[in-house]
Amino acid sequence: MTDRTARPRARFLAALAAGTAAVIALSGCTLIEELTATGVDEGGDDGMVLVDESTAPDALGFFEQEIDWQACDASLTAPEDYECATVQAPMDWSAPGERDPIDLFLVKRPADGASQGTLFTNPGGPGASGADFVAMSADYFFSADLRENYDIVGWDPRGVGRSSAVECRDDEGMDDYFYGVPDGADSMTPEEWNEWGVEQAIAFGRDCAMNTGELLGFVDTASTVQDLDLLRALVGDTKLAYFGLSYGTDIGAQYIDRYPERVGRIVLDGATDPTVPMFDVVIDQQQKFGDATRNYLRDCFSSADCPYRSTDVDGAIAEMQAVMDEVDRTLPKNHDGRVLTSGVVQMAITVSMYDSSSWQYLSMAFADWFDSADPQLFFLLSDSYYGRDMDGHYDSNMFEAFAAINCLDYPLITDPDAIRDFHERLE
Incomplete structure (x- = not known):
């Protein structure tokens, strides 16, 4: 032994x-023309376009949405003046019309004064809820100046929380994955534990694929970056204001790389290197x-x-x-x-x-x-x-x-x- x-x-x-x-x-990794802007708001007061020729024609409908902000329901712990909304995004940004759209859930803390725009934020993960982060933390996490001048919006990225989400197992199944032990565990060698762990991980990955469906192949960060640009356009901002923590810095860095002309005030705290x-x-x-x-x-x-x-x-x-x-x-x-x-x-x-x-x-x-x-x-x-x-x-x-x-x-x-x-x- x-x-x-x-x-x-x-x-x-x-x-x-x-x-x-x-x-x-998790080993589940092994399973998994030019713009015609008719009817689409192309720009803001400074002439900066909200959408441009890089936007696929069959994605334009998503940019025509209006965000319907409503009072948040009781399932979300948030102050009474906070607002919630759900918008749609393409499941596959490379072929926006070929699959059912997905939902993105947002929470807004309205500016205390005259809003200068929207500050989007992501707290990390990946997998953390930006909506919960704003609902529970915005009043004390962000400075008085920011709260005075910006609407602060957190969203659940694709695959997360109240947005169209990855689903693998129910509570009992999650317990089995995190805390289950095999028969004869008290006499197993480390090698046998490793083999059992690999089998469990593969089974978990299969459950994720079965219960999530095709969404599982489209929850990458690059797609989330395109979602963020959609949200920027929907709130009417010509440039993105963004605060990212930890993994949220990956989102911000990829946004800067993909949309440099749309970068406004961006802060990346606890930066990670997505190329490592x-x-x-x-x-x-x-x-x-x-x-x-x-x-x-x-x-x-x-x-x-x-x-x-x-x-x-x-x-x-x-x-x-x-x-x-x-x-x-x-x-x-x-x-x-x-x-x-x-x-x-x-x-x-x-x-x-x-x-x-x-x-x-x-x-x-x-x-x-x-x-x-x-x-x-x-x-x-x-x-x-x-x-x-x-x-x-x-x-x-x-x-x-x-x-x-x-x-x-x-x-x-x-x-x-x-x-x-x-x-x-x-x-």
Whole structure:
């Protein structure tokens, strides 16, 4: 049997990155004339065109829509003066008339004063809801000057949330994917776990294809960029004002590249490089998660409540790894019947590294485990990443959209030498 206790620090950090890689590469990746502007508003007061010769003739009808802003319904947590709307976009921008259109859901925070235009925003992901971001955060996230002078609009990109969305499994099926374990798991080798994981990922990808249909092939970021230009035109802005966070910077960067003449005021915060290969993205994430974990532990050692017996980083990492080894041998159950595995512990650690305010909860999770073998906080932290509530309901399709969008945006790497090199770099 393979030695599962050797090189704990290296294996632990590699596990964090491997968990991220598994989320990104779901294996579902393997399944998946000139303008005649009659009736279309061609320009604004400054002469800048809202649509031009690059717009396919059979897409012009989409630019003739009027946004019907209405009060948001009770399913969306938003202040009373916020407005909601749904518009349509081509499913396939390369052949706009050949497939059924898709819906794009928007939320607007109206400007407090005389509006100078619309500021569009995307909070990241991919898969995060821009509509929810504006509904819940615009009043405090954006400055008073911005709120005074701009309508702030968030939209759910194609594949996400209340827009035409990627659908893979129901709540029970998502639980099975994230938390299911195979028969005989307590005696499986790491290689057998990997084989089972690949089988699960392929099955998940097939479910996404079956339940989403042809939309699954059109949720790429390039299509979202064209959607954003449609939205810009529909609000009557000749140039785009945009604020993007994290993955939202990919959308902004691609917009700048595709429509340089339509760029207004754009801010990209936490920029990512969409040209970097996926394996390099994962390696970079490994390094950042590793740095964050070490920072967490150093901070923990300064507290009397730090749960680790060791007072050095490598020793505490070995304790974390020992917990993961132990739960894979014993497969303890949570109070709701779910089985605790190293994957759950890994995700609890990973999600806690995004924000130092979560470090205390990770320490509490390990303290509960060391004191009484109580796994509940590990599950709560993992659930918070996947959007699962206490009743077992997943409140968004962020994970499904995340996987589908990345599968289209990043070329699938199948070369055995490249994969072998990737795993060696993880170690």
